[in-house]
Amino acid sequence: xxxxxxxxxxxxxxxxxxxxxxxxxxxxxxxxxxxxxxxxxxxxxxxxxxxxxxxxxxxxxxxxxxxxxxxxxxxxxxxxxxxxxxxxxxxxxxxxxxxxxxxxxxxxxxxxxxxxxxxxxxxxxxxxxxxxxxxxxxxxxxxxxxxxxxxxxxxxxxxxxxxxxxxxxxxxxxxxxxxxxxxxxxxxxxxxxxxxxxxxxxxxxxxxxxxxxxxxxxxxxxxxxxxxxxxxxxxxxxxxxxxxxxxxxxxxxxxxxxxxxxxxxxxxxxxxxxxxxxxxxxxxxxxxxxxxxxxxxxxxxxxxxxxxxxxxxxxxxxxxxxxxxxxxxxxxxxxxxxxxxxxxxxxxxxxxxxxxxxxxxxxxxxxxxxxxxxxxxxxxxxxxxxxxxxxxxxxxxxxxxxx
Amino acid sequence: xxxxxxxxxxxxxxxxxxxxxxxxxxxxxxxxxxxxxxxxxxxxxxxxxxxxxxxxxxxxxxxxxxxxxxxxxxxxxxxxxxxxxxxxxxxxxxxxxxxxxxxxxxxxxxxxxxxxxxxxxxxxxxxxxxxxxxxxxxxxxxxxxxxxxxxxxxxxxxxxxxxxxxxxxxxxxxxxxxxxxxxxxxxxxxxxxxxxxxxxxxxxxxxxxxxxxxxxxxxxxxxxxxxxxxxxxxxxxxxxxxxxxxxxxxxxxxxxxxxxxxxxxxxxxxxxxxxxxxxxxxxxxxxxxxxxxxxxxxxxxxxxxxxxxxxxxxxxxxxxxxxxxxxxxxxxxxxxxxxxxxx
Numbered sequence: 001x002x003x004x005x006x007x008x009x010x011x012x013x014x015x016x017x018x019x020x021x022x023x024x025x026x027x028x029x030x031x032x033x034x035x036x037x038x039x040x041x042x043x044x045x046x047x048x049x050x051x052x053x054x055x056x057x058x059x060x061x062x063x064x065x066x067x068x069x070x071x072x073x074x075x076x077x078x079x080x081x082x083x084x085x086x087x088x089x090x091x092x093x094x095x096x097x098x099x100x101x102x103x104x105x106x107x108x109x110x111x112x113x114x115x116x117x118x119x120x121x122x123x124x125x126x127x128x129x130x131x132x133x134x135x136x137x138x139x140x141x142x143x144x145x146x147x148x149x150x151x152x153x154x155x156x157x158x159x160x161x162x163x164x165x166x167x168x169x170x171x172x173x174x175x176x177x178x179x180x181x182x183x184x185x186x187x188x189x190x191x192x193x194x195x196x197x198x199x200x201x202x203x204x205x206x207x208x209x210x211x212x213x214x215x216x217x218x219x220x221x222x223x224x225x226x227x228x229x230x231x232x233x234x235x236x237x238x239x240x241x242x243x244x245x246x247x248x249x250x251x252x253x254x255x256x257x258x259x260x261x262x263x264x265x266x267x268x269x270x271x272x273x274x275x276x277x278x279x280x281x282x283x284x285x286x287x288x289x290x291x292x293x294x295x296x297x298x299x300x301x302x303x304x305x306x307x308x309x310x311x312x313x314x315x316x317x318x319x320x321x322x323x324x325x326x327x328x329x330x331x332x333x334x335x336x337x338x339x340x341x342x343x344x345x346x347x348x349x350x351x352x353x354x355x356x357x358x359x360x361x362x363x364x365x366x367x368x369x370x371x372x373x374x375x376x377x378x379x380x381x382x383x384x385x386x387x388x389x390x391x392x393x394x395x396x397x398x399x400x401x402x403x
Numbered sequence: 404x405x406x407x408x409x410x411x412x413x414x415x416x417x418x419x420x421x422x423x424x425x426x427x428x429x430x431x432x433x434x435x436x437x438x439x440x441x442x443x444x445x446x447x448x449x450x451x452x453x454x455x456x457x458x459x460x461x462x463x464x465x466x467x468x469x470x471x472x473x474x475x476x477x478x479x480x481x482x483x484x485x486x487x488x489x490x491x492x493x494x495x496x497x498x499x500x501x502x503x504x505x506x507x508x509x510x511x512x513x514x515x516x517x518x519x520x521x522x523x524x525x526x527x528x529x530x531x532x533x534x535x536x537x538x539x540x541x542x543x544x545x546x547x548x549x550x551x552x553x554x555x556x557x558x559x560x561x562x563x564x565x566x567x568x569x570x571x572x573x574x575x576x577x578x579x580x581x582x583x584x585x586x587x588x589x590x591x592x593x594x595x596x597x598x599x600x601x602x603x604x605x606x607x608x609x610x611x612x613x614x615x616x617x618x619x620x621x622x623x624x625x626x627x628x629x630x631x632x633x634x635x636x637x638x639x640x641x642x643x644x645x646x647x648x649x650x651x652x653x654x655x656x657x658x659x660x661x662x663x664x665x666x667x668x669x670x671x672x673x674x675x676x677x678x679x680x681x682x683x684x685x686x687x688x689x690x691x692x693x694x695x696x697x698x699x700x701x702x703x704x705x706x707x708x709x710x711x712x713x714x715x716x717x718x719x720x721x722x723x724x725x726x727x728x729x730x731x732x733x734x735x736x737x738x739x740x741x742x743x744x745x746x
Binding site for chain 2: 320
């Protein structure tokens with residue numbers, strides 16, 4: 001049996017759930033009934049009472065604006081006919097409460113029936129989201145309730161297996177181990193997986209640009225960096241872990257020192273603090289880097305900020321080192337990043353590089369890694385193109401028609 | 404001859420040069436340790452024991468840290484601890500391997516006396532027979548050196564063996580004998596025995612987590628075991644494989660744990676990392692002169708503790724308690740690398 005969280009209802013056996021969803025009417029790509037529902041849901045999320053308490057719900061509400069939904073649908077227009085894939089089974093991560101909504105909303109928007117497996121360990125934000133979805137349902141077309149399900153079940157191989165054999169697309173968020181676990185369950189021959197495994201991210205700053213920037217800009221950029229990093233305890237796959245300073249030794253030294261002053265100040269002012277367990281975690285990880293020879297120097301600015309000066313840029317750690325732990329390395333030019341980047345690298349947050357230089361880097365990387373380049377402060381903003389995948393497009397199929 | 408003689412000032416004066424010398428010795432002999440000290444900018448001279456650079460104890464799980472060449476490693480101790488599956492690896496050369504049981508015996512002599520006592524072990528014999536020796540088994544085995552006529556109070560299924568205990572008491576019950584147990588095991592089984600254990604000296608260790616859940620603290624533990632079993636001599640101790648041979652021992656009056664002369668504790672405020680004054684809880688740093696073959700002489704544990712007083716107890720030096728374990732740091736974020744697999 002699985003708990004049905006949305007639309008709220010009694011627990012049902014998995015087979016009954018599948019029967020219900022399959023029976024529930026047909027949707028089209030960009031179906032108006034779904035658009036109405038999503039934008040009404042988004043408006044509720046933007047109510048100040050909610051978005052003030054949970055800013056991530058504000059971002060989500062913004063993402064679900066009618067105009068944004070329209071843009072997404074328009075982006076799918078082309079020579080061929082877009083059709084929904086069918087039944088999509090979503091397995092979001094337990095620890096980022098909003099991911100499942102982005103994934104589900106885009107899939108529903110393009111006309112799929114969806115079953116979302118919400119982790120039993122999902123947090124209060126997830127509960128708020130489900131409650132808000134339920135409230136929105138009152139004014140929605142019945143087809144929404146008939147075709148969409150958010151369910152919850154504890155580790156059950158058999159339920160995951162049954163849902164896998166029934167779906168046309170399986171979307172797995174949440175790391176290498178989850179992906180490996182879920183992939184043990186076969187899909188129908190025509191179905192496919194869309195997997196989002198462990199990723200890590202870095203930042204790049206041109207030292208001279210930093211040094212020449214007005215004080216107000218440096219402050220704003222630092223605040224953006226703090227949001228990028230501290231919001232999900234620096235464990236979000238798009239939060240920067242290493243900062244590459246690009247420029248001469250002297251410039252990089254001066255820029256990094258000034259950045260550290262701003263960062264330390266901003267972290268303190270914003271009240272980002274870490275507890276004793278996290279403070280110890282950071283000592284273990286940074287001392288470990290030193291023991292390995294990867295870290296040449298470690299300096300702590302209170303417990304909330306630790307800087308590691310890498311012995312060489314090649315030693316950039318990809319794993320999580322504890323909230324507020326940044327590895328730093330210097331490069332002479334942005335193109336030196338090319339051999340350093342790997343498949344695991346996802347987001348590059350940047351400051352001080354013209355668009356042309358970033359485009360050149362993206363081409364030079366030629367798929368080695370890095371799926372997104374965004375300015376400081378935008379690391380956590382969800383985009384319908386994620387991890388190199390245009391989600392709305394992936395959630396559909398194309399019918400070619402020649403006459 | 405007891406090893407609980409040094410006042411705080413005497414201890415500081417005696418330990419500082421020894422520990423500082425150990426720091427330099429490990430710095431020279433252990434490359435990863437030297438790199439850590441370089442990275443954090445720690446250099447002699449050190450004015451106080453509390454100024455010496457500490458290592459987080461978990462590094463012995465993640466790294467191979469030894470100060471003797473591989474061919475001189477005589478024994479590798481491992482312990483899984485409670486949180487992870489990765490064990491600590493502690494490298495002992497012949498000399499360190501010989502010193503640690505000797506110093507453990509010297510420490511416990513303060514409460515057991517000069518002669519080996521008959522020993523009742525509140526556990527199953529199987530814990531020391533298991534080829535993949537558990538931390539519990541290793542603890543029992545280490546203590547067995549200190550006693551004779553070892554009797555296991557539990558059968559192979561972990562059930563109380565009344566006959567074995569009765570036999571032991573018939574042979575030895577008239578004179579002092581040693582009872583060794585993990586803290587919770589003693590609580591669980593000794594009261595159930597319903598026998599007079601008034602000549603016994605209970606030495607126990609292993610943590611208070613399960614007892615804290617039942618709202619049993621040290622005072623209540625001593626009171627009930629005294630009332631129900633006649634136990635008057637009860638000594639908790641605190642120690643870890645990463646500082647093998649060093650144990651912090653509860654005094655006869657139960658007023659806290661005391662440090663043997665070759666060791667000390669520093670309670671650190673986890674915000675400032677400065678030494679916390681008596682009465683203020685913090686993370687426990689343990690220092691000991693025993694770790695000569697690996698850089699474990701100054702370790703920051705993940706246990707919380709508090710110093711109750713200095714030179715004011717039944718033995719000299721710091722008097723402290725262990726308050727519990729720091730929870731493991733957890734992060735939000737989208738990967739499952741912190742043990743959060745779905746499916």
